[in-house]
Amino acid sequence: MKISIGNDHAGPDYKKAIVQYLESKGHTVTNYGTDSEASVDYPDFAHPVANDITEGKADFGIVICGSGNGIAMTVNKHPKVRAGLCWIKEIAYLTRLHNDANIVSIPARYTSIPQAVEIVDTFLTTEFEGGRHQTRVNKISCL
Template sequence: MKIAIGSDHAGYELKEEIVKFLQQNNYEVVDFGTCDTKSVDYPDYGIKVAEAVKNGDCGKGIVICGTGIGISIAANKVPGIRAALCTNSFMARMSREHNNANVLAIGARIVGLDLAIDIVDTWLKTDYLGDRHQRRLDKIEDIEKKYGR
């Protein structure tokens, strides 16, 4: 599976470590940047990842900023994107099983490297359960349509 990944300056170092983990586990990675710790704006990277997932170039996406909040808000502006900010592996599992999250958001200043890797690994290995959860996702899609998104 091809994974889109992007971060702002605060998430850069964690992004680089996650890219290594993904490559070691045979995922194809499309890195949308940033490429160093120079200050940048997180929406620019959140949107690139979200669009790559939305248009089918990548199966899933990972976005990282200092808290994960801003970049997840930006990614969620793209219709059909369900970016879930996860701070532990239980949240990662639930975001996939119940919400079919297609973008994972992580806060580099919130979780350490080992926990971040566990979150990513759990998220990627967890399948969507469908069934009663699809009814809820359909309602979210209806909200997007209502507001022209």
């Protein structure tokens, strides 16, 4: 699977652990995130992840910032992107199962690194249920 990841200064350690986990599972990871805790602007790292989804260069995306909100808002501006903010694995499960999300947003300041890896694992291994949810997903896009 091809996965794009982006993070701001709140998430370099999270990204490192997640990338290590993904690569151990045989996934190809494109890293757009910062490796520093020096302050940066999360949109600079979010837009490339969203572009990879929109252009079909990645199957899934992962974005990380302090609250997970700003970076999720940024990627959700892109066509074909459905990002969900997930702070526990159960939310990640439902985000995939019911919303067919293709980007998971992780709040680094409100999860631990082991939780973040668990969220990513749940997100990537959960299939979209379809059915009545497909009609709802179709209504998300304004395009």
